[in-house]
Amino acid sequence: MNAQPTDASLDTRQRLIEAAILTFAEKGFDGAGIREIALRAKANSALVTYHFSGKEGLYLECLRYIFTRKACRVAELAAAPSPEGPGAREAALQQLRNHIRAFTQDLMACDPSDPQDPLGEAAMALMAREMQAPRAISSALLMEQIRPHVDHLMGCLQVLRPDLSRDELLNMGMSIQGQLLYFRNSLGIARLIRSNPAYPEDLEVVIRHFTDFSLRGLGIPEAFPQPRN
């Protein structure tokens, strides 16, 4: 076991985690082998057991790594206070717009300064896999990380549609998030359908669509002072 990790081991740990994220994202938990991961990280496969006490430990560490160092934009937004008092409605509307934009950008590439970053892409693909078929061992970790985002979104929706019940609000949130996550999870098929491997060429166009569609679907007429055509 490792009592107090040194600088040297931290490098190896990180290399293993990043290689594991890439490999897990490509092939899934069962499809990825620790030898392949270790080879990618230029490390010995025995170090997986040494550092993470097994393949499952490495997998959990990958999820933690993604949660703590990625998806920062949405996390920041979720920390914002729920809108209250006078002007709460306008504030909630703006927060919802920000949420859609931040979530979409996080989904496409976690690191905005390096849009080619393969790690960010892989991290979101891995998250998507995990959300669809969560392993028993990781569902607790998943819920713990998702909860604040849900609460934040629900807070905004409640201000915008105070007439709706909690269940109806959850349905609204589900529809909004569903568009965004499906957009991310079905990029492969979407590109096939459109016969355009470069889709989406401009993320801003997609964000604007999501925002308009969501606000209309939410039933907020004042968000559209003048219909644009």
Added chain:
Amino acid sequence: MNAQPTDASLDTRQRLIEAAILTFAEKGFDGAGIREIALRAKANSALVTYHFSGKEGLYLECLRYIFTRKACRVAELAAAPSPEGPGAREAALQQLRNHIRAFTQDLMACDPSDPQDPLGEAAMALMAREMQAPRAISSALLMEQIRPHVDHLMGCLQVLRPDLSRDELLNMGMSIQGQLLYFRNSLGIARLIRSNPAYPEDLEVVIRHFTDFSLRGLGIPEAFPQPRN
């Protein structure tokens, strides 16, 4: 090899396919073993190679089985002619409503007469897995099956919003389908978030929400002669 299958072998083939759908849906392609599948089907594991020439062949046969015998409702709708001429708008609106209802019902349980049918549930879970992370070997089969549904939906949307470009219409379709598929793919998390393992108790409530949200998001004011509260 099997030249002309007899009645006896058809039973075994079907048992293997259905057991494979269940197991593949639970554990994924790599996680499921042919011994486990064969045990479930009360058959010998060597029959996988004999009947389907390997594990991959069995997997493809599962997808074909699902496509041909399940999701009938949406397939029927997709065969309906695109609305034209006078009254096309009302027809397209009704077809869109039917599409949302049929798709949601298909997603939840393929066999309406037996809502407890575990095979229908597993089949959709397997499809969801495949759409998110399509195997190279099956993406062609997937596109071939999805294409008519996409075309049908796009035909309706084009009638309802003739002012939009093809890309904008595709975005609309993506948002509508996204809600539905995300609803299906994230049922596990949704139940955790709502602390309600029985969600959704009434599918009709969800269908109505999807319909209302989609029609509003699509920007069809006449679909709501009177806002309900």
Added chain:
DNA sequence: GACTGATTCAAACGATTGATTAATTCTTGT
């Protein structure tokens, strides 16, 4: 009843899996 081909079976194949061992190298504090 003997023949034929499809189907099923138990057993074993080589390959690969995640995990473990023991020896070695590297790092650090004294």
Added chain:
DNA sequence: ACAAGAATTAATCAATCGTTTGAATCAGTC
């Protein structure tokens, strides 16, 4: 310089993987 412990390595473990083999069983035909 030296001991102590962390980090890494090659080699190996038992288990399981998908597949193959060859014989046994079944259903028809003559």
